[in-house]
Amino acid sequence: MARSYDEIPHIGTLPEDYQTRIGPYLASMYEKHGPIFRATTLFGDEVVYLVGPEANRFVLSSERLKFSHHQGWGQAFGVINMLGNGLLTMDGAEHDQHRRMMNPAFAVSYMDKYLPIMNRVIRERAAKWLAKKEVDIYQEARKITFDVAAEALAGLKIGPDVDRFRDIYVQMLMLGMVAMSEQDYADNLERLKGELYALLAPKIQERREHPTDDVLGMLVRARDDQGRALSDEQLIAHTNILLVAGHETSTSLSAWLLYLLSQNPAYERRVLDEQAALLSPDAEPTLDAIKQMKVLDNALSEAERLYPPVANGPRGVVEDFEFNGYHVPAGVFVFYSIAATHLLPSVFANPAHFDPDRFAPPREEDKKTPYSLVGFGGGPRICIGINFAQVEIKALASYSLRHYRLEPVPNQEIVQFYRGTGMPLNGITMRVTKRERMTV
Numbered sequence: 083m084a085r086s087y088d089e090i091p092h093i094g095t096l097p098e099d100y101q102t103r104i105g106p107y108l109a110s111m112y113e114k115h116g117p118i119f120r121a122t123t124l125f126g127d128e129v130v131y132l133v134g135p136e137a138n139r140f141v142l143s144s145e146r147l148k149f150s151h152h153q154g155w156g157q158a159f160g161v162i163n164m165l166g167n168g169l170l171t172m173d174g175a176e177h178d179q180h181r182r183m184m185n186p187a188f189a190v191s192y193m194d195k196y197l198p199i200m201n202r203v204i205r206e207r208a209a210k211w212l213a214k215k216e217v218d219i220y221q222e223a224r225k226i227t228f229d230v231a232a233e234a235l236a237g238l239k240i241g242p243d244v245d246r247f248r249d250i251y252v253q254m255l256m257l258g259m260v261a262m263s264e265q266d267y268a269d270n271l272e273r274l275k276g277e278l279y280a281l282l283a284p285k286i287q288e289r290r291e292h293p294t295d296d297v298l299g300m301l302v303r304a305r306d307d308q309g310r311a312l313s314d315e316q317l318i319a320h321t322n323i324l325l326v327a328g329h330e331t332s333t334s335l336s337a338w339l340l341y342l343l344s345q346n347p348a349y350e351r352r353v354l355d356e357q358a359a360l361l362s363p364d365a366e367p368t369l370d371a372i373k374q375m376k377v378l379d380n381a382l383s384e385a386e387r388l389y390p391p392v393a394n395g396p397r398g399v400v401e402d403f404e405f406n407g408y409h410v411p412a413g414v415f416v417f418y419s420i421a422a423t424h425l426l427p428s429v430f431a432n433p434a435h436f437d438p439d440r441f442a443p444p445r446e447e448d449k450k451t452p453y454s455l456v457g458f459g460g461g462p463r464i465c466i467g468i469n470f471a472q473v474e475i476k477a478l479a480s481y482s483l484r485h486y487r488l489e490p491v492p493n494q495e496i497v498q499f500y501r502g503t504g505m506p507l508n509g510i511t512m513r514v515t516k517r518e519r520m521t522v
């Protein structure tokens with residue numbers, strides 16, 4: 083007989099500095115209380131945490147239909163109010179149908195089409211770094227990933243329009259931090275949404291008249307089971323989610339990867355050796371070369387593990403369930419925890435330590451326990467942009483490491499803070515010098 087909801091351990095109110103240590107804090111609660119516990123958020127709401135690979139499998143795969151993205155990301159996290167109802171916030175048949183429409187554009191075979199855009203944007207943006215001498219690698223990564231998402235996914239022409247789009251999204255994501263009151267927040271959000279609509283609606287109309295080959299063009303042409311086209315509102319919501327999810331997360335992870343490599347010169351040396359073996363210094367990476375960058379790939383997985391851009395996956399519970407001997411009723415709000423799972427010593431040896439070889443044979447710690455490395459989620463609703471993001475981040479790292487030596491300027495406070503994604507709160511300022519030869 084399952085124990086009641088009220089018997090689930092309650093860990094009290096989350097600490098004030100929760101946003102800067104979600105992973106370590108929740109991992110320590112797991113060690114103390116096991117894979118399910120309750121907490122009160124700083125806003126006074128009660129939430130249930132499900133932590134660890136088994137919990138991830140339960141939420142993402144075996145019992146996934148008992149959980150709602152719409153209630154989690156959509157309503158509790160306010161994504162629908164901000165960006166509209168796109169793929170991330172849909173449930174059930176509606177979600178599956180829209181995901182089927184978009185899937186082809188994210189298959190590995192499509193990456194050949196995106197990689198030249200990625201390489202060009204990286205080259206043009208990174209060419210300016212040397213003259214600046216010091217750059218905030220987080221802000222630079224954002225310009226690159228946004229330009230790439232805007233051109234590759236929405237077919238937008240890079241330039242002032244795209245810069246304006248980026249500014250609007252950044253302002254939207256920052257609103258929670260800067261708004262003076264709820265009214266101020268609501269007014270500013272409406273203003274920004276209006277601006278976004280005014281910019282996007284003509285682009286959609288253009289695509290209706292002259293179909294394009296990007297994801298937005300594909301969605302404009304798509305028809306549902308009843309032969310209906312998507313409305314402007316639906317198309318704008320999808321575009322918003324793709325542009326926001328498609329750049330914000332990759333920005334954080336790119337910055338953390340470059341930072342981690344700068345802190346671990348012995349491993350960076352091995353990445354450079356691998357680059358030298360695969361590419362001449364000025365060559366642009368091909369998809370084939372990117373696939374062969376195993377040493378870099380393992381560093382990327384380690385950055386994903388240590389600094390996951392998404393800390394927790396929010397869900398509304400739509401059907402009662404039992405987990406680890408406890409009954410959880412519909413109507414409750416839960417998180418599966420990505421950041422905490424990544425720090426469990428039962429899964430990852432010495433988890434606080436940077437050790438990309440944990441992903442190489444014979445150790446392959448992530449493969450030994452399914453659903454243990456879940457920076458991109460998992461199961462049928464795994465991140466649709468996983469291939470896109472991994473190719474892009476590896477292309478960016480490959481270019482910057484082969485051309486520049488990047489060293490964080492001393493005395494800066496580098497801290498991860500979860501606001502939307504796990505960004506470096508104050509950025510990461512790097513000194514940029516030319517890498518003459520492939521030496522560390």
Ligand code: HEM
Nearest residue numbers: 170327328331332335392395457458459463465466467471
């Ligand atoms: C480092 C980069 C990225 C990370 C860490 C990341 C992470 C995630 C995670 C954890 C989820 C699942 C959320 C959940 O289970 O609640 C997700 C879903 C999603 N991601 Fe990503 N993402 C990244 C890049 C991208 C890119 C490049 C795109 C678009 C081009 C994208 C679009 C989406 C969408 C649309 C969903 C919802 C999919 C669905 O529910 O069917 N993401 N992402």
